[in-house]
Amino acid sequence: MTTQTNDPIYKTDALIAEDIDQYLQVHQHKTMLRFITCGSVDDGKSTLIGRLLYDSKMIFEDQLATLEADSKRVGTQGQEIDFALLVDGLAAEREQGITIDVAYRFFATEKRKFIVADTPGHEQYTRNMVTGASTADLAVILIDARKGVLTQTKRHSYLVKLLGIKNVVLAVNKMDLVGYSQETFDKIVADYTEFGKTIGLEDFVPMPISGYKGDNITTSSDNMPWFTGTPLLPHLETVEITSSHEPVDAPFRMPVQWVNRPNLDFRGFAGLIASGRVSPGDEIRVLPSGKTSKVAKIVTFEGDRDEAIAGEAVTLTLEDEIDCSRGQVIVAAQSPLEVADQFESTIIWMDEEEMIPGRAYWLKIGTQTVSATVQAPKYEVNVNTQEHLATKTLDLNAIGVANITTDREIPFAPYEENHDLGGFILIDKMTNQTVAAGMLHFALRRSTNVHWQATDISRESHAAMKNQKPAVLWLTGLSGSGKSTIANIVEKKLARMNRHTFLLDGDNVRHGLNKDLGFTEADRIENIRRVGEVAKLMTDAGLIVITAFISPFRSERDMVRSMMQPGEFVEVFVDTPLEVAEERDVKGLYKKARSGQLKNFTGIDSPYEAPDNAELRIDTTEMTPEEAADLIIARLIP
Known part of the structure; x- marks a missing residue:
């Protein structure tokens, strides 16, 4: 038996459910503002967010108790609560008194919902600031009133402009520490205005605040009667959201997230609409293929829709069975990307x-x-x-x-x-x-x-005339491993078998095609890219291409593999221990590298990344070059 009383502590399940339903009804139709706080180190970003959470009554009692205890432990110079601790969640942040990672917090007022990202001030964590700003509609750039416009303030402002954030608040913080001086505030705004012109950031809202004291956070401050603007929270509640993330008044675009095929009678394309609006009957185009159709239905969990707009996740069905897959983009047919x-x-x-x-x-x-x-x-x-x-x-x-x-x-x-x-x-x-x-x-x-010129004689025709299957035998290994010796024997054996081949050797191509390249990491990558492109053209001509290159980086060997047709790239790892290769040192290169005369030499001061899954591994300590060549040819021609 349930005892009913007017005391809210003893509400029935039905009344609790009713309260929850009312809460959801109130909040679900509110607009959402995503914003970041950024600026230099110790400008008070975390304190400001903590104050916003506290003043908007978004802190539970147990959180408040923990916060008060932590504030006493770390010491707050007379302040009862250190609001920054609400946001600085990492142990390292609390110990150092700085923000390292991006901290996201949610809060809501009667007018709007908010997601705020507290981004680090240290230059070394600029990448974290970019992460937080990438989805923001508004940026609050904080400046310490005692310090003025600093280098990191400029860096973050430039990134805000670069990332296309349209709404900017210049919050001059810690005004209580400069006696609420209007002169100080005006000078900072003037300095920032001058800097803003150099990066094209001229439209911003300046306001003097104190996150520590709460001045101009939720209500106008009596300490600064000279400021007649709107306080921070009311401004956040009412600012018009102008975002390039999900523009509604733009042509329709929807990247396909996945193809929904629960049964043979349904095939839909699910995704988040990036811009514009769509309705059944609209003509669409799938890119990059260019295939066209019309929207048959807009399907959602709540049922079919008559229209969907930017920012909504939907599934579209089309009138025609056209090819469309994840990664492609469905766009308005008359306004393609x-x-x-x-x-x-x-x-x-x-x-x-x-x-x-x-x-x-x-x-x-x-x-x-x-x-x-x-x-x-x-x-x-x-x-x-x-x-x-x-x-x-x-x-x-x-x-x-x-x-x-x-x-x-x-x-x-x-x-x-x-x-x-x-x-x-x-x-x-x-x-x-x-x-x-x-x-x-x-x-x-x-x-x-630049377009690919089609030719009448196909690569298949070239291969058929030579009565062979094109291939690239890619020999990789340390200098002195025996790659060139083995490659030369392979080509001679294939020539005796009337196979059409061409040998690309690392030293030889550097006398012509790649003579402009050095041995830095970037030049080595470009060296392999060019050789890969040449090898690809040779396979188009129906040839068996044999290469002998150190090619020290896996990613570049994978790049060449991706250029070829499936199954045509055969990676051969000529596996020779460094000490053995160095003992051979036919060209005297290891000796020069050891003495410092030869820089960026693989195995000494530049790394070699051994293949993880080569088609063949040749251990030159266990077999002769002739035996190695026979093994390679057996793999090529079973």
């Missing part, structure tokens, strides 16, 4: 290891993942002066402009038009770590002006 495979882009490098021009990375844009190579940067940007600096690579947190080439054409939009279809990340193929974030500017003209 541009499709290209070469682009100019801005890259923010986020890895401890520097960028290697010419190396192949995974490029993820929207729902597509393609292989891409980054060319040497055109320039690096000095975020303090906006000067364009000459550079050959990009280090951690560096920002530069470089051309990117993908292994196939992809549909895209310039980042300034659509963040989802113009923003990308680069992923290292070996470690699967995200190494960079970037924004596509435009397609290079040569990507649309």
Whole structure:
């Protein structure tokens, strides 16, 4: 038996359910504002967010008790509560009193819901700030009133502009420590305005605040009657959200996340609408294939819809059975996206290891993942002066402009038009770590002006005339391992069998095709790329190509493999221990490397990455070159 009373503690299950339903009804139709706080170290970002959470009554009693205890433990110079501890969740952050990782917090008021990202101030964690800003609609840039505009303030402001955040609040914090001086505030705003002009960030809302004291956070401060603007929280509640993430008033675009085929009677294409709106009957085009159809239905969990708009996740069914798969983009038929495979882009490098021009990375844009190579940067940007600096690579947190080439054409939009279809990340193929974030500017003209010329004699015809199957025998291993010796024997044996071959040797190609390249990591990568392209053309001619290259990096050998037809690339690991190769030292190269006369020598001061799954492994300590050649030919011609 349930005792009913007016005391809310003794509410029945039905009343509790009713309260929850009312709460959901109130909040589910509110708009959502995603914003970040950024600036230099110790500008008070975490304290400000903690104050917003506290003042909006978004802290549970047990959290408050823990917060008060932690505040007493770390000491807050007379302040009862250290609001920064609400956000600095990592142990290292609490111990050092700084923010390291991006901390996301949710809170809501009567007018709006919020997701706020507290981003690190230290320069070494700039990559974390980029992560937090990538989905933000508004940025709160904090400045310590005692310090004014600092280097990191400029860096974060530049990134905010670069990432296309339209709404910016310049919050001059810690006004209580400068006596709430209007003169100090006005000077900082003037300095920031002058800097903002250099990066094109001229539209911002300045306000003087104190996260520590709560001045101008939720209500106007009596300590600064000279400021007649709106306090921070009311501004966040009412600011108009202008975002390039999900523009509704733009042509329809939806990257396909997955193909939904629960049974033979249903085939739908699921995804998040990146821009525009769609209705049944609309004509659509699938890119990059260009196939066209019409929308039959818009399917959701709540039932079929008459219309869907940007930001909504839906499943579309089409009137025609056309080819469409994950990674492709469904667009309005009359307003297609541009499709290209070469682009100019801005890259923010986020890895401890520097960028290697010419190396192949995974490029993820929207729902597509393609292989891409980054060319040497055109320039690096000095975020303090906006000067364009000459550079050959990009280090951690560096920002530069470089051309990117993908292994196939992809549909895209310039980042300034659509963040989802113009923003990308680069992923290292070996470690699967995200190494960079970037924004596509435009397609290079040569990507649309240069077309593959079809020929009447196909690669199959070339191979048939030679009565053989094209292949690339890729011998890799340390200098002195015996690659060239084995390759030469293989070619002679194949010649006796009337096979049509060509031998590409590492030293030989550097006398002509690659004589302009050195032995830096970037030059080694370009060396292998060029050889791979030549080998590909030779397989098109029906030849068996034999190569003998150190080719020390797995990613570049994989790049060449990806150029070839399935099954045509045969990786042969000529496995010789370093000490054995060094003992041979026919060319005297190891001796020079040991003495410091020869830099970037594989095995000494440059790494060799042994194959993980080579088709063949040749142990030269256990077999002769003749035996090794016979083993390779047996693999090629069973």
